[in-house]
Amino acid sequence: MTMSQQAAPAVTSPPASGPRQRDGRTVQRPLALRLLARPEVGVFLGAVAVFVFFFAMAPTFRQGSSMATILYQSSTIGIMALPVALLMIGGEFDLSAGVAVITSALTASMVSFQLTMNVWVGVVVALVVSLAIGAFNGWMMVRTGLPSFLVTLGTFLGLQGINLAVTKLITGNVATDDISDMDGFNQAKALFSSSFTVGGVQFKITVLWWLLFAALATWVLLRTKYGNWIFAVGGNKDSARAVGVPVKFTKISLFMLVGFGAWFVGMHQLFAFNTVQSGEGVGQELIYIAAAVIGGCLLTGGYGSAIGPVFGAFMFGMVSQGIVYAGWNPDWFKAFLGVMLLGATLINLWVQKSATRR
């Protein structure tokens, strides 16, 4: 029994290091460093820099109508970049996101036109198809354990072929027929592709949807259980599963969310241009992923925000239009893109290291 008495101080002696550790914890890192560690701050500063740059360089850039065009372009990228970003935070990729937009638009257009039905029927069928593509991607990935890169690369190639082949098979052409004179078209156009005027400048409604979805995504990500799960499955899948997070449900639903985004953007394209080119959309998936990465989402998952990709997409819009307004050769756009992407990735890498540093 004396043995346990002897051992008692041994148990309480380790706390001697306690107070010192507590004191160490109270030292706050500098405010600037803490702010920079936020996922969206880097891209915010980048967007401000790009804005100032083009504001100084291109007089046309300063007009309200130019801003409306930039915002419109940003919104069509931004609406898709949001679910792609959430998926990336959840640790996965979707390379099929670009062509899935066209698949959705083609489905709505052809279902409505070929069956001569109200366009809303086509819109609903397209939604089901888009969600099903997302569910398939997620299910395949969860079921087989293959990397999502591989699974969605397959879907990407598959959809690309299906888009062309089925469109040619049904319409005999590479584009769908004009649906602008069909029942319900004006209603659907009002929802997906109308305009509104603020202070004499005409804005596209997609800008509103974009900001609404971004607010919703931010709320979900930071304030709900589901958002917590997204961070967890991307950050450490095995830990998440061990503490009872439904990993499979979270991943599949994130892919379906990308499907929803593809449907929305697809519907916008359909009702903005009345017809769809079946070969489009290739390469867009990388733009969405780039916007998410520039927006501070970690390529390997577990870190990021929904606000970041908003600024990421806005930067895209500013650069692609700004080059035109500045009177430069638009071919430079991709070069800008490459530099932006690399810079953003380096910032992310640094953030991850400083955040996990002991």
Added chain:
Amino acid sequence: MTTADIGKNNGQVATDDQAPVVELRGTGKSYGNIRALHGVDLAVRPGRVTCVLGDNGAGKSTLIKIISGLHQHTEGEFLVDGEPVRFSTPREALDRGIATVYQDLATVPLMPVWRNFFLGSEMTKGPWPVRRLDIARMKKTADEELRNMGIVLDDLEQPIGTLSGGQRQCVAIARAVYFGARVLILDEPTAALGVKQSGVVLKYIAAARERGLGVIFITHNPHHAYMVGDHFSVLRLGTLELSASRDEVSLEELTNHMAGGAELAALKHELAQVGGVDVEELPEEADLQAPVAASPEGNS
């Protein structure tokens, strides 16, 4: 000597008035034709730390996998609250209050401490469409629970990856305690830690015991085990080599059971660094070849 120890242990079990929460009786596990574990008796009582020691391949992992529900035993009995059970998932074990803190499977490094604390069991408020995390309550609760375990963090928003390995283990332990664990299984919590960090973890093991939890402390470090353990089970090649309560075994005997005499010279050196153990009293390698007769009193 082993038989004598087990004999003494049986006497101790008979006199201990507190019923074990988890009990193994002659439990074993075979993977095909390989017998990983055979005839193991183990009792985990509330407010007691049961240390399971053994070298690599001794069957420690198999033992905890049976108790935590990852594997099923193939022989003997596994009782929880006196009734035989056979868990098919870790969730079932968790529902019976058996929580396992794995060495590296505990946290999501980039998430804040409070989010990690409640991950998978988040507190929410509000009706469904606007049901949201009750962040204020979660932070408050996490802070209180961590303080109860003696962990003081100024900023619960910091990613848990910025904490030291020992502190992360402690947060995982505090989380298991908060979510109603009655039995805590710690899988080599000090294996990857330095001496000081190990001390912090050992302190929280003691704190968990104070709160009335039964703790199964898996380790291959007899010094760590002896600091907090109430009962020691040493596994060797899948069978129980020693099962003795604290007053029946000295650190020398425990170390002797864990390691052959040759390794002990090195362990003695390590012992000196741990502190709280009288190195001078430790026998030399030659002494340990013979059965150790030193009484525990000789050490104080």
